[in-house]
Amino acid sequence: MSTNLGAEIIKTVGVTKRFGELVAVNKVDYLLHENEVAGIIGANGSGKTTFFNLVTGYFPPDEGTVYYKGEDITGTPPEQRVAMGMMRTFQLTSTFDNLAVIDNLVLSYFRAYQKHSLFHLFTNTCKKHRKNEKIQAIVETFELQDVADREVRHLGLGEKRRLEIAMAILAEPKVLLLDEPLAGLAENEIKAVLSVLRRHIGTQTILIVEHKISHVEDFLQRLTVMHEGRVIADGGYEECLRDPEVRRSYWQIDVSEDGVEEACS
Ligand SMILES: Nc1ncnc2c1ncn2[C@@H]1O[C@H](COP(=O)(O)OP(=O)(O)O)[C@@H](O)[C@H]1O
Ligand SMILES: [Mg+2]
CATH class of the missing domain: 3.40.50.300 (P-loop containing nucleotide triphosphate hydrolases)
Incomplete structure (x- = not known):
């Protein structure tokens, strides 16, 4: 076809x-x-x-x-x-439900691109990377702007599904x-x-x-x-x-x- x-x-x-x-x-x-x-x-x-x-x-x-x-x-x-x-x-691509949407995306990005330990990222650098271009682009594509700062556990099922797919796509599979x-x-x-x-x-x-x-x-x-x-x-x-x-x-x-x-x- x-x-x-x-x-x-x-x-x-x-x-x-x-x-x-x-x-x-x-x-x-x-x-x-x-x-x-x-x-x-x-x-x-x-x-x-x-x-x-x-x-x-x-x-x-x-x-x-x-x-x-x-x-x-x-x-x-x-x-x-x-x-x-x-x-x-x-x-x-499991989500971290007690973290904000944006930080889940940051973690996903770093899991794919960097060798930092996740713990190091959590405690030191998560905030710094929220403005990363690639992450911001994915937030827009997946229409997650309005919920970017919300903890994942407060998302609706549809929003969570969009986040999960966004996290997968960030890794450029x-x-x-x-x-x-x-x-x-x-x-x-x-x-x-x-x-x-x-x-x-x-x-x-x-x-x-x-x-x-x-x-x-x-x-x-x-x-x-x-x-x-x-x-x-x-x-x-x-x-x-x-x-x-x-x-x-x-x-x-x-x-x-x-x-x-x-x-x-
Ligand atoms: N781990 C498992 N142990 C035993 N039977 C299983 C297991 N996983 C799936 N099955 C059986 O294999 C068949 C196919 O299941 P599954 O692949 O989950 O179908 P679908 O995803 O199309 O609904 C079903 O009869 C299901 O009960
Ligand atoms: Mg099935």
Whole structure:
């Protein structure tokens, strides 16, 4: 669907993960290119988060291979994958809830660029760096001006989600991995999060997991649909919606008997 695809950044070949008898991820082949904004959708329990965990190295696959820029990283630990440029929110960018928004951004910035110990930064230099150009730019992009001095524990969920993504982006990751970043958000907060993410389309590789397709239909360039651990469709939005297996399993309808319309509502 998308033109001018960049180089391959993440590739999985036949990755499988079992939990006892359950095959949570079943022989998944996946390919993500640089600067692509792609999504994985599927019902709860279809294996999306488990697949993410295999890609980010949270646990190894039972079978198959994970590549990053052509290099086999199947056995590479998560911290090392972060250092290589794979950034996942919610697990690796935890916020400090008793600190102000701006100071969380300062800490994130220094974690990525400087070798100062965090403790040294806390006690001596946090205030000094609040005006840093890069940090100020991210405050604006993510529309955090009004809450910059507020402690994180007093933020609304949508504001906190924007902060978490801002913190991840400050580290200039090669690929940003977002596992249900819209979960629990109200409609207006979803719009706000997507609008800040949109500003990075074309310059940032983004892989987003979402179980509600309606949230991301006009955001993603490519969709991959998972069902019971397998990829059942991959391609453009329309193409995936028309796919009979997607319609049968994801929307739980029988396509042989009725029309397309009710499937997509
Ligand atoms: N740590 C685990 N131990 C056992 N079963 C798990 C574990 N993680 C996930 N599962 C199971 O694997 C399947 C896929 O789960 P998950 O990847 O979380 O799906 P999704 O993110 O699509 O909702 C589910 O049946 C889930 O119960
Ligand atoms: Mg999940």
